[in-house]
Amino acid sequence: MDETTNSVGLALPRRAHFDTSLPLEGGAVLPSFDLVYETYGELNAARSNAVLVCHALSGNHHVAGWHADNPKNIGWWDNLVGPGKPLDTRKFFVVGVNNLGGCYGSTGPVTINPATGKPWGADFPVIVVEDCVASQAHLADRLGIESWAAVIGGSLGGMQALEWTLAYPERIRHALVIAAAPKLTAQNIAFNEVARQAILTDPDFHGGHYYEHGVVPARGLRLARMLGHITYLSDDQMAEKFGRKLRREALQYSYEVDFEIESYLRYQGDKFAGFFDANTYLITTKALDYFDPAGRYGGDLPAALARARAKFLVVSFSTDWRFAPERSREIVYGLVHNGLDASYAEIESSAGHDSFLLDDPRYHAVLRTYFEGIRT
């Protein structure tokens, strides 16, 4: 796809400052907070065409278009959002927002703690999905959006879309919950825990106050990302893409790169460690681990979902083993049990969890049709 056509074009990050305290699920209170966001398209007169896009672990507010200072920095869901695209910005006013606790400008560990004048670092409280959604409700107020036409997200973003229907049932008309789960399994938590331990035990972590030491725990963050990538890709796709292909002609009989997959993981790990914040990584894995709307209902998901009033599109991908189709079907079951209007699409895809970011034709056709059906 030519990035210059059907693009929202130049995207302008904006900052909203909220001079109001935000009580968090964990008990802490943020005295004030900022959210960085972008918007694409125009809010209609009835203010009824707004769509919130929630991001996953490593995403941010830059959903579509490009930045003036870096035209190559295309938004992470640019294939979905734009004029004529499935989430059509000629019809919808689309909002992307960096999660609270993030590292792209919203208040988080890298921003200055007003109490100390230094970066929050490890003192920044753990943020959970409920907190992200609460902060997003403030942004909706600021933008004059009483009710979202839709909230959409994949993975952690999908959990936020789901949480919106529970925390603010009257403020969301459609939820698009993609490649998500109603809660993490022990195996999901286990992978997150290994990633966290890689960061926490990196000598450059300095108890989360590495900024003051002029270093970052790059080794730990690199390992966390390498491990993450294994769980984002499917076994099949890895086999197809890399198999046992060697980087050089012969085996090295050393710990240099032998196989292409090793080279790929090292590259991805190095790249990520060069720009992402380790404290944000820790916080975000906790947000994933803690998400469990059924928890307060003794594990009864249908009971937890009874509050929802939105209509739903739930999407899963056949080879996603991080949040497998079964996990999405649990959500659908809970919705249907409550007589809610829930559509479900299980997309055949070889790309595993990452499928939600790709422009698979069947997947995008489902999203396009769903968005076309939303009245604004």
Add this chain to the structure above:
Amino acid sequence: MDETTNSVGLALPRRAHFDTSLPLEGGAVLPSFDLVYETYGELNAARSNAVLVCHALSGNHHVAGWHADNPKNIGWWDNLVGPGKPLDTRKFFVVGVNNLGGCYGSTGPVTINPATGKPWGADFPVIVVEDCVASQAHLADRLGIESWAAVIGGSLGGMQALEWTLAYPERIRHALVIAAAPKLTAQNIAFNEVARQAILTDPDFHGGHYYEHGVVPARGLRLARMLGHITYLSDDQMAEKFGRKLRREALQYSYEVDFEIESYLRYQGDKFAGFFDANTYLITTKALDYFDPAGRYGGDLPAALARARAKFLVVSFSTDWRFAPERSREIVYGLVHNGLDASYAEIESSAGHDSFLLDDPRYHAVLRTYFEGIRT
């Protein structure tokens, strides 16, 4: 099971020194080498009842019984090997051996390099499955065993059993290949690579010469083991055993232990890092990655297996996602293609890859029956 009944009893580790050079697959030559081993039962007059037990990544020569200096140190496959057990030491003479490159006494990175008078450390060459088997053939010579009644192993041990049938087709009558694979997938290699990078980038690794610095790369080894454990257990079993059970009453909203699975992984990681050698871990993951008997046959496994003369029992476990049943069936297909006598058992088990170490009744019944049918 009472460990004192049906036990081989006191086990005596022995050391065999081989004052002969061993050329390795990677091109290096070991000028001499030692293997540490244990035996249980009696070699019969015809020397026809010997069974070699090959170990997996973290195993060793101590297969059954206990050690005089530590009666609690029960062999890792004690549930299988003993008088009246499936691998019955009243019938068979059983040999356990620590792999070359290991850290339990056989020549490896922790032993002294005669050329320097210091531990080999990172200078110890990468050892592959073919090298282990070649060294074991020297041990067979030393013990006067012309032909093994059987070679048995799980995981990496199963690969060694398979390799025996290819390297020394006339010296092995039965191969029991359990929870193994004919080669690793990209995903398998990826997990090994993350584990290796955790060790290699630990500041205490010192390029593999940490012995001289009086430290060990415990952080890296701990992460490697935590990650390994995720792949040894099944998703189902983790869910059943741990689920989302909390360690304390409430969520901590910190990076202390929240979930039982986190506590389990940290404990396993810490324990392992306290005794296992990091260089051996690196070597052994490479042995796994490199194993690919079909590689020289353009990926044609049946062609690679044409040399084999043994009879086979191949066993897999339904929830093993490290080396799934499909991988065992590839081996069976290759054997059957060559008209070889191959039995295959796919055991329903919730315990994942680790199932091969457990005494599941159906699994052990299959092994018992197979061993009973072996003529000595």
